[in-house]
Amino acid sequence: MAIVAMTRTMACSFLPLGVTRHLYETRVAATLFILHGEDHSNPFDHSLTFDMRELHMRPRIVAILCVDADPDRPEHGGARYDCPDKLIWRQLPELASKITSLRKDVLQRFGVKLRVTWFIRADSQIRQIHGDAAWCCREFRDLWNDLAQAGDELAWHPHAWRWSNPSRCWYNETIDTGYILESYDLGFEAFGTEFGRSPAASRVGINFHNDATMVKLDELGVKVDLSGYPGLRLYYGRPEVGSPIPEGFDWRRTLPEAYHPARDDYQRPAEDGSLSILEIPITTWRRTPSSFDFWKGLLPLKIYDGAGYVRPAFKGWFIPNVWGAPNRFRLGISQVLSRAKRKGIAHYASSMHPDDISEANFLKLRGNLEYLIKATKEEAVNLSIATASQAREDFTNYQFAANNSSTSSVQSPNF
């Protein structure tokens, strides 16, 4: 009660009455939603709705952990891409149980609530192979219910896998936009029908977007997408596991910050008239010449000899995955911390597949999360491990406050 009173007083001191009331009501409503069922006696597990005191006193990091709930990939014991009619889903339930134990561990040891966003497959390939685009939603329904009960978000991971008759393999369509949009329409409707509500967050298959796919998600009413990989471009085939047809994405012009994409440029915000959907890119960082990674990145890096595809745009950039090498993760987090201090808010977003999280990588995931929690505490930066939709709501509220604040002690994010 005392906190709310102080917040209101401080807000009143520099905002018009109407704005103050709006902020106050927004804050109370969102706080009630987010704190439901959580232990918030520990001050370190911050409310996700910004607080006016935080706006002017403490920078914040909002971390979003994404799971692309895909079937096992061929290199991890799944079906090869030249197999027309089979997908294997062994690792998804295993990851769910690992996350459940990690959630308890993190809450007990640090008082921090771990929230994960699960991006569920619903698309034309799922319909073709399992007979129904909503098959994953239904087949794992108990698992989804348990995760949602624990505070996780159930989001959407549509792929545009397409069977090629001439090449006898599955590949991700990136050229025929009509096919991609059809797959998205199909999956969106199936997801909504099965769960009784439409997905609010998405990560699209192989992170591929063009202007039409981003506009499509916006038109469908998806609120937040996390498919971006700032600085990166990747095109490749996977002949050794059955799919030689090149596919990939281009996010070279995207900045590592949340933005509302332009209608005619999915990689950038518009001057005005941006889409309503918020793109929160996966965290990537440019290597600096002082790092070993930078020099290693200059070496010619071929992925697959047979196809001869290279990924030159990876030079100079790296992805500090939350389940990846601790030295890279720490380097990435140090830059996220600097951004938070500079801008007032920064996101850390990372994605994983169920088959990424081997026992060894699970230990890295646990260690990296522990590092993130301790590093933010030491640097006096607020940390929330949020779902994608919570991050979107938090960011919208933060922007509103920053844009309407008459003081200049915090630089508002520049979009």
Ligand SMILES: [Zn+2]
């Ligand atoms: Zn996927």
